[in-house]
Amino acid sequence: MQRSGDTMTAVPEHTTRLTARAELYQCLAQAFLPPMEASYHQAMTEALPGDLDELLPGRGAGTELASTMATAPDPDALLRVYSRLFLVPPRPVSLNASVYMDGGIMGPTAMEIRACYQRRGVDGDAAFRGTPDHLVLQLRFLALLLASAAEADTGAREPLLEEARDFVHRFLHPWVGDMAQRLSAETARDTRARPYAVLGHLVREAVAADGQWLQSLAPTPPTRDTKAEDAAREHLARQRAEHAGQQHTECTQCGQPFAAPSELADMIRVLEKRGLGTAHLSVCPDCRAGTMGLRPTDPQFKEIGAAAQPKGSAEVRGNGSAFSGGGVS
Structure with a gap:
């Protein structure tokens, strides 16, 4: 695909990679869901390692994850470590972009990310509770964009690649490295954190690699929607006043x-x-x-669902509820 006046690369030969990367992000998103059911432990022990080795050939990611799951030998152990890492205050690691980029929950970054979802017609699903900037939702949305680009014709693929490029550079790349480092640090205190440290580093590696790859496919510099950002910041005050979930x-x-x-x-x-x-x-x-010995705070949380199914779209493959669209089969 060539576009007059720029270096947009022809991408039909990249369809297979787009599909594989969409499946990778879907798998990683599922892995960071709260392991409320025993089936999550079984999936992370048995199914996910095989999926990772298939999607990341030569990396040894699945073998690495499988070896660390011995530190969380049963569903209750996995639930406890997830709770300690990500949920129970003072949680040592946050899965929310706003914490790293804005210094708190439901900052302007979360509002910008929500606007990205809404522009794609993605609504909420009560099956997952989390703010728009939660890692699970961001990875699912990126999977949707890549899967959609894999299926799109030449004219429709270009804006999807640009949107995926901008989403990675603006909302994932700035903070997932810090998250991965914090998870690694937690393994020194609690070896049960090792599975999530492995997964955090896989997220960091994938985001870094695909940020460069997408920039090569769609080299136009990312642009900022200042009107959307201003509207998001104006709406933030009202969001902070709401108690949800x-x-x-x-x-x-x-x-x-x-x-x-x-x-x-x-x-x-x-x-x-x-x-x-x-x-x-x-x-x-x-x-x-x-x-x-800390001063109490009163953070506000706003629910957002995992995803809706945009009309006319196919479902992204995954182990549970997911963003829909793009048709990874």
Whole structure:
């Protein structure tokens, strides 16, 4: 495909790679979902290593992941380490871009990312609770763009490649390296974090490699939609005033009710159902901050679903609910 006045590369021969990379990001997105069901542990132990070795030939990624899963030998162990890493304050690693790029949850970056989803007609699905900038949602959206580009004809492929390039450079590349480093640091404190450290480095490597590759396919410098950014920042104040996805639970230290974020409330219910202790989770922000010598804060969380299915699109293959579109089969 040649475009007058630039160096847009012909890409039909890249269709296979676009499809494979879409499947890779879909697999990585699934791996960073909260492992609420026992099937997640089985998938990460048995299915995912084989998928990674197939999608990343010669990398040894699947073998590496499989060897680390011995540190989380059962579903409860995997659930506990996920909770400690990503959910229970003070969580040592965040899966939200705004934490790294804006310094807090639901910053302007999250609003910009939401605008990207909306421009593609992607809506919410209550099956996944998380802010728009959550790693799971970003990887699924990138999978959608790459899969759509793989199936598109010449005229429609160009804007999809440009959109994927810009999304990687603006919203993934700036922070996934920091996330991967934090996950590696956590393995020194808790060896059970090793599976997620492996996965974090795979995300970092994939984003870095595909950022360069997409830039070679669509070399036009990324542009910024300043109007969308201004609108997002104006909307941020209203977003921060909204309490969404929270449930009230009783603090085990002071006995007072407090609003727990939806993911944490779900984690408490799962652990209780399995007969496991939850006292370490049911602590209000004031008591937790006082114990640590920190000043309490009041972060606001806004729910966004995993994805809707845009009309006329095919489903991206994955192990669970996912963004739809692009037709990876």
